């Protein structure tokens with residue numbers, strides 16, 4: 001009998017689905033690419049034909065210009081070559097999807113990046129039992145346990161109210177995290193205007209065009225220091241220690257990332273208020289997901305593979321590393 005999932009080849013530049021002649025999240029231009037989500041290390045420009053959710057295609061067009069893309073809605077089933085394929089929610093960022101493939105009676109699910117906790121900007125991860133589960137392992141160590149999101153947002157609001165003469169500047173990845181922080185603040189009852197760095201403006205607009213309500217937003221370029229005092233300002237992480245931040249009223253520097261669990265990472269960026277808010281599964285979410293899907297095999301794409309591989313083996317699940325190149329774990 002053939003090896004499970006033998007029709008899927010892990011190559012250095014991505015996952016090749018042979019009977020469909022398609023690549024998943026390839027790091028180099030390919031004639032046919034299936035893209036799980038819009039982060040730059042998964043969605044690259046220059047492909048021939050792109051299959052992705054409408055949201056992911058829109059994100060790619062914002063970044064790379066017009067795509068010869070075919071939109072696929074969540075749960076729509078299509079056939080490509082000899083493979084039945086559908087995209088189901090991954091709960092990572094707007095439009096993010098797992099790719100579910102069936103061929104010769106085998107089901108393989110490629111998760112892309114994912115998380116299990118609720119996110120007001122995208123539908124929740126949908127568990128699809130499968131024979132082979134291809135997973136990320138960005139936070140694949142037992143030390144990574146993300147706290148409750150609401151309590152992290154409350155810490156932010158508490159700090160904001162503690163000194164109304166200052167602002168709280170939150171570093172957040174421009175695609176996904178920035179919009180999630182805004183919606184999480186709204187969900188916690190914070191309806192004051194939120195100021196934003198120009199680099200996240202287009203993505204804010206794109207989220208709103210897909211129905212994600214962000215409330216009252218203001219561009220920092222058209223605000224005075226006095227207007228921003230006592231308010232939240234959102235900027236990409238690269239702007240935190242940049243000259244740009246001098247225009248802000250004595251900012252309390254915060255950063256929203258799963259990496260804020262590591263004190264040294266917070267210190268490197270001079271972060272005063274580390275907020276552990278992640279768009280990736282933590283250790284408990286990874287292991288819970290594998291338990292729930294009960295696959296015969298787990299293939300690990302990127303991250304801290306060793307501990308997760310070991311966990312799988314102690315739970316009688318075959319596991320291997322794919323050693324794909326080009327995936328970064330900084331998008332959190």
Ligand SMILES: [Zn+2]
Pocket residue numbers: 037039042092113331
């Ligand atoms: Zn991602």
